[in-house]
Each structure stands twice: as structure tokens, then as C-alpha cells.
Amino acid sequence: MSEMNKQWLLASRPQGVPTEANFRLVETPVPEPVEGQVLVRHHFMSLDPYMRGRMDDAKSYAASQALDAVMQGGTVGEVVDSRHPGFKAGQMVVGAGGWQQYSLSDGRDLRVVDTGKVPASAWLGSVGMPGVTAWHGLNRIIEPKKGETVVVSAATGAVGSVVGQLAKRKGCRVVGIAGGAEKCRIVTEEYGFDACVDYKAGRLKEDLKAATPDGIDGNFENVGGEVFDAILARMNAFGRVAICGLISGYSGESIPLRNVRSILVNRLLVRGFIVSDDMSSWPPALEELSGLVGSGQLRYRETIAEGIESAPGAFIGLLAGRNIGKQVVRLA
Amino acid sequence: MSEMNKQWLLASRPQGVPTEANFRLVETPVPEPVEGQVLVRHHFMSLDPYMRGRMDDAKSYAASQALDAVMQGGTVGEVVDSRHPGFKAGQMVVGAGGWQQYSLSDGRDLRVVDTGKVPASAWLGSVGMPGVTAWHGLNRIIEPKKGETVVVSAATGAVGSVVGQLAKRKGCRVVGIAGGAEKCRIVTEEYGFDACVDYKAGRLKEDLKAATPDGIDGNFENVGGEVFDAILARMNAFGRVAICGLISGYSGESIPLRNVRSILVNRLLVRGFIVSDDMSSWPPALEELSGLVGSGQLRYRETIAEGIESAPGAFIGLLAGRNIGKQVVRLA
Numbered sequence: 279m280s281e282m283n284k285q286w287l288l289a290s291r292p293q294g295v296p297t298e299a300n301f302r303l304v305e306t307p308v309p310e311p312v313e314g315q316v317l318v319r320h321h322f323m324s325l326d327p328y329m330r331g332r333m334d335d336a337k338s339y340a341a342s343q344a345l346d347a348v349m350q351g352g353t354v355g356e357v358v359d360s361r362h363p364g365f366k367a368g369q370m371v372v373g374a375g376g377w378q379q380y381s382l383s384d385g386r387d388l389r390v391v392d393t394g395k396v397p398a399s400a401w402l403g404s405v406g407m408p409g410v411t412a413w414h415g416l417n418r419i420i421e422p423k424k425g426e427t428v429v430v431s432a433a434t435g436a437v438g439s440v441v442g443q444l445a446k447r448k449g450c451r452v453v454g455i456a457g458g459a460e461k462c463r464i465v466t467e468e469y470g471f472d473a474c475v476d477y478k479a480g481r482l483k484e485d486l487k488a489a490t491p492d493g494i495d496g497n498f499e500n501v502g503g504e505v506f507d508a509i510l511a512r513m514n515a516f517g518r519v520a521i522c523g524l525i526s527g528y529s530g531e532s533i534p535l536r537n538v539r540s541i542l543v544n545r546l547l548v549r550g551f552i553v554s555d556d557m558s559s560w561p562p563a564l565e566e567l568s569g570l571v572g573s574g575q576l577r578y579r580e581t582i583a584e585g586i587e588s589a590p591g592a593f594i595g596l597l598a599g600r601n602i603g604k605q606v607v608r609l610a
Numbered sequence: 611m612s613e614m615n616k617q618w619l620l621a622s623r624p625q626g627v628p629t630e631a632n633f634r635l636v637e638t639p640v641p642e643p644v645e646g647q648v649l650v651r652h653h654f655m656s657l658d659p660y661m662r663g664r665m666d667d668a669k670s671y672a673a674s675q676a677l678d679a680v681m682q683g684g685t686v687g688e689v690v691d692s693r694h695p696g697f698k699a700g701q702m703v704v705g706a707g708g709w710q711q712y713s714l715s716d717g718r719d720l721r722v723v724d725t726g727k728v729p730a731s732a733w734l735g736s737v738g739m740p741g742v743t744a745w746h747g748l749n750r751i752i753e754p755k756k757g758e759t760v761v762v763s764a765a766t767g768a769v770g771s772v773v774g775q776l777a778k779r780k781g782c783r784v785v786g787i788a789g790g791a792e793k794c795r796i797v798t799e800e801y802g803f804d805a806c807v808d809y810k811a812g813r814l815k816e817d818l819k820a821a822t823p824d825g826i827d828g829n830f831e832n833v834g835g836e837v838f839d840a841i842l843a844r845m846n847a848f849g850r851v852a853i854c855g856l857i858s859g860y861s862g863e864s865i866p867l868r869n870v871r872s873i874l875v876n877r878l879l880v881r882g883f884i885v886s887d888d889m890s891s892w893p894p895a896l897e898e899l900s901g902l903v904g905s906g907q908l909r910y911r912e913t914i915a916e917g918i919e920s921a922p923g924a925f926i927g928l929l930a931g932r933n934i935g936k937q938v939v940r941l942a
Contacts, residue, residue: 534866550874
């Protein structure tokens with residue numbers, strides 16, 4: 279009897295918040311690589327907010343996730359069989375293996391990584407797509423100068439925590455925005471931000487004003503809505519805003535923005551981006567981030583769900599903000 | 611008895627829409643230049659929407675207009691007396707002489723212009739601040755490529771009409787947005803835009819969709835609100851938005867923006883600007899625009915009010931959209 283590969287398929291498109299019924303677990307035999315292919319056994323799979331957008335059939339920056347196909351997503355794992363000249367058994371590789379225990383690849387999506395100094399799961403977080411997203415938005419859009427004030431929303435997240443620590447290393451005053459006293463404690467005590475505003479405390483405008491006495495020069499925006507409006511009201515002339523994420527209102531549209539006028543009055547640069555648009559950021563970002571994580575100078579948190587079966591529940595929890603830091607699922 | 615200089619002062623700050631009572635006409639003797647000064651007799655003075663913002667005491671990109679001081683603004687006129695080595699009587703100069711018949715200058719704000727091929731009033735419009743604004747937003751922010759679609763709101767205005775004609779010369783499909791059938795006729799027939807959407811016709815979304823079959827790559831935004839939202843919904847990936855003006859709602863804040871999500875999904879560049887931020891655009895812009903106006907290749911319209919006494923009424927009409935093209939006041 280051949281070994282089996284458990285896989286999560288998209289069973290149906292969610293209406294609003296996804297439920298476990300939108301996913302279906304199936305088992306198929308572990309495939310064998312043909313010439314030019316690599317078989318990878320996944321150690322961790324990544325769960326990311328962007329996956330929610332792909333579950334819809336609507337226009338977004340990524341193609342929709344097909345129904346009845348394996349959920350797409352980033353993975354890190356071990357090459358267990360290779361008929362590809364660029365890979366050999368035992369190597370650890372980052373790839374796009376999806377929500378399953380094993381995947382076949384033609385090698386084009388795989389990158390060999392060293393899990394000696396940087397743990398395997400970190401290649402999906404601070405030293406993976408979220409880390410490069412942080413690096414790109416900060417260095418290529420915000421371009422902060424020493425002494426400037428940078429504000430990061432969703433500051434405990436896989437992206438936000440890296441943005442703030444990198445900005446701090448550049449000599450900026452760094453202010454995080456997070457929900458709840460415990461998350462704010464992590465932002466200042468563990469990640470070393472200068473201040474953190476708890477948007478759930480009911481004094482968003484006042485607390486943000488107190489935390490940014492010299493105004494705001496750079497904003498890495500992961501949230502939108504009321505938080506973004508409060509930030510816009512504090513922006514300095516010629517400030518830069520990198521838009522990485524926006525929550526949606528009940529209708530599925532984004533929450534209306536009130537302080538549009540700040541863009542004009544303060545001559546702001548506002549730029550939406552996704553990290554795959556500019557591959558030139560990846561090599562310098564990964565080099566810097568792996569060095570900082572390997573030497574312990576860049577801190578991160580993970581929320582680890584155990585076993586392939588836990589993936590849909592962990593994903594729903596991620597969308598509800600129940601994780602702290604990077605959400606992954608341990609598969610082996 | 612010395613000759614007199616009629617001047618409009620700011621008498622009080624407006625609550626909402628300005629009225630004639632916010633201005634006060636005074637007469638003072640025409641001043642005499644001392645060493646290093648130039649006396650200019652104004653032929654035309656400029657009326658511009660930005661002046662409304664300066665009448666408030668609120669934070670904006672320009673310093674507030676002081677109470678009981680001469681209203682500030684651009685002027686074009688003739689040097690009638692000079693004790694400055696750089697200027698001599700009879701020269702035509704563009705400057706910032708304000709709402710009055712004569713002004714003294716130390717020369718720093720003055721630029722000698724040739725009114726042979728380009729009429730004096732045009733140096734306040736298509737070949738002045740509005741023209742350079744159009745040139746800068748189009749060339750430095752939107753940077754349109756041949757074949758792309760550029761949409762311009764307030765398309766009959768002093769700025770919008772230049773934006774569209776310059777974009778057309780770059781091989782773009784150019785769509786204007788204007789209020790009313792007559793304004794739309796001017797936009798297509800006189801300025802040569804490919805299409806014009808009448809936002810007062812009640813079919814903004816549908817008409818804009820029909821006019822932009824390939825979506826929108828560049829938006830020169832003079833209006834904001836519902837018009838801007840309709841444009842954002844049609845933007846293509848990696849589109850560019852130059853924000854030059856935004857109307858305000860009743861509360862004085864800008865009208866909320868609903869399609870914020872388009873900035874992220876389409877990875878838009880959105881940039882607010884005012885033309886005085888980057889003086890490097892002025893020389894190339896003025897060279898190109900004066901050449902095009904002088905040779906009749908760039909068309910423009912003016913609404914000319916007669917006499918210094920008409921200035922407040924003409925300004926109130928400008929804010930209400932009663933002008934077509936550049937609003938100036940003839941003073942001599």
C-alpha cells in the first residue's frame with residue numbers, strides 16, 4: 279500500500295467569513311517524480327491573509343483559487359526524491375506546495391535554504407514572503423530617513439513586526455498600532471518599538487497624537503479604515519504611505535476613507551503594492567533578513583497549528599486575529 | 611494729487627462659501643519705488659481656486675492670507691518705474707502682485723515675459739501656474755505612455771484643458787470629465803479630447819466605462835468625491851493618480867473615498883502635489899507651453915472680468931464653476 283498525501287481542496291467559495299465547510303480534506307497516494315521533477319515532504323505550510331482574497335471569484339491582484347483544487351500557499355520542506363539536476367534528497371527547500379503534506383515541483387518555485395541558523399518555519403515568515411514584503415515597502419516606498427517617525431499598523435503581525443524593527447535600525451522613531459494591551463506589550467518590549475497604540479482602547483486619535491509628537495513621515499498600512507484615517511490626520515508634508523493591506527467593510531468594499539484631503543494638503547505619496555510585483559527586492563531582502571534572524575537581531579513570533587487537519591481552523595483564526603505573529607501549520 | 615491704487619483686502623474670513631462682504635476695497639496712493647524696487651502696473655490679475663484655502667486660518671499647503679492685507683495672487687503687467695538693475699520701464703512681467711492695480715516688488719517674484727506671440731493673460735493660465743501644474747502632474751507623476759488612457763476631471767478648467775491636450779500629444783486616449791453638455795462639447799471639439807463624460811447627466815459610472823474601454827492608466831484628479839471613486843473603479847494595474855484638487859463636503863472635510871481598495875488591488879501610485887514644490891518643472895514646462903500656445907497648437911479659453919471692482923464677484927463665480935477656462939480680471 280502506497281503512502282498517502284492529505285490535501286485540503288477549496289470546496290466552495292465563502293460568503294463573507296470562511297467556514298470549515300468551504301474546505302474539503304482528501305487523501306491521494308504520494309506522487310512519484312518523473313524526469314525533471316522534485317518530490318517535497320512539507321515540514322510547515324504558511325497561512326496568509328491574502329489567501330482569503332483568492333477564495334473569491336472577484337478581480338484581485340492574484341488569480342482566483344480554483345474550486346476542487348488544492349489550496350495554494352507557501353511551504354518549506356525536505357526534498358525526499360529528486361529527478362531534477364538542481365536538487366537532491368535531504369535538501370530543505372522553500373516553495374509553493376500548497377495545503378498538503380507532499381508536493382511535486384518542476385523546481386521553478388523551489389529555493390534551497392539553510393535551516394541551520396534560520397529555523398525552517400522562519401523561511402515562511404520573517405525570512406520569507408512577509409519579511410520581504412516588509413523590507414520592500416519600507417525600503418522601496420517609505421524610504422525613511424534617520425529621525426523620521428514611522429507608524430506601522432498590525433504591528434505584531436508577520437509583516438508589521440519586521441517593518442518596525444527594520445525602521446528602528448535605521449534610526450527612526452517607530453510607533454506600532456495593535457489591538458489589546460498584550461499585543462502592545464509585545465510590540466514595545468519584544469520588538470523594541472518606541473511606542474504602541476492600542477486601537478481597542480477607545481482613544482485612537484488622542485493616543486496616536488501623543489505617540490507621534492513630531493507627526494508621521496512614513497506609514498506602513500496593513501489595516502485601513504479608522505486606523506488609516508487617524509494616521510492620515512497626523513501625516514507630515516511629503517510623507518509616504520505604503521499600502522500593504524486593507525480590511526473590508528460588511529459589503530466587501532473597503533471602509534470609506536475620510537481624510538483624503540491629507541494626500542493633497544500634505545503632498546503625500548500613497549502606493550499600493552504586493553511583493554511579487556518587484557522581484558528585485560527579494561535577494562537583498564533575504565540576505566539582510568536571514569542575517570538578522572540568524573544572529574538574533576530580528577525577533578519574531580509564530581503561532582503554530584499542529585497537523586494538516588488543523589489548517590482551515592487556523593486560517594479562520596488568522597482572519598479573526600487570534601494568532602500572534604506568523605501563522606504556520608506544522609506538517610512533519 | 612497723486613494717482614491712486616485700488617486694492618482688495620481680506621476683511622473677514624468666510625464661513626463656507628465666501629461673499630463680497632469678506633472683501634474690502636481701499637484706495638491708496640500709487641507707491642514710488644526706492645532703490646532696488648520695481649513698480650508694476652497690472653494688466654491682468656489671476657483668480658484661482660487655491661485662494662479659497664488661504665482665506666481660512668487652517669493648516670493647508672500655503673500660509674494663510676492675513677486679514678486686512680491685500681489679497682495675494684498672480685499678476686501680469688508692465689514695469690512703469692524701475693530702480694532695479696534687472697528691470698526697465700516698458701517690460702512686461704509676471705509676478706505675485708495681488709488683487710490691486712499696482713504693486714511694488716524687489717524683483718525676486720518677477721519674470722520678464724514676451725507678450726508678442728503669447729498674450730499677456732495667457733502667462734497667468736496655460737503658460738502660467740495652471741499650465742505648469744498640468745505639465746508637472748502629467749510628466750512627473752502620471753508619466754503616460756503612448757496608447758495609455760488618461761482621464762482628467764474638471765476638463766474645461768485652466769489646468770485640465772492643458773493636461774488633456776498634452777496627453778493627447780503623447781499619443782494617449784484622453785477622456786475628460788466636465789459638468790454639462792456645453793462644457794463637454796468644448797472638451798472634445800475645441801481641446802480635441804477623445805471623449806468627455808458629463809457628470810451631471812446622471813450616468814457617471816456607465817458613461818465612464820463606455821469612454822474607457824481599456825480601463826484607465828493615468829488620472830489627473832481635480833475634483834475628488836464621486837467622480838474620483840468612479841475613476842478608481844476603472845483604474846488598471848500600476849495606474850498613476852496625480853491629485854491636484856479635491857472638493858470638500860459641507861463639513862469642510864473632503865468627501866469620503868469609497869474605492870480605497872483599488873489602490874491596493876491595482877497597486878496604484880497616488881500622489882498629491884502643488885506646483886511650487888518642485889521648481890525644476892517650471893523652465894521645461896514654460897518653454898514647451900509657450901511654444902505650443904504661440905504656435906496655436908495648444909488651445910485655451912478665458913473668462914475675463916472687467917475692472918478691479920469685479921474681482922470678488924468673479925472669484926465667487928469661479929468657486930461656483932461659472933467660468934469656463936482660466937478666470938482673470940482685466941485691470942488695464
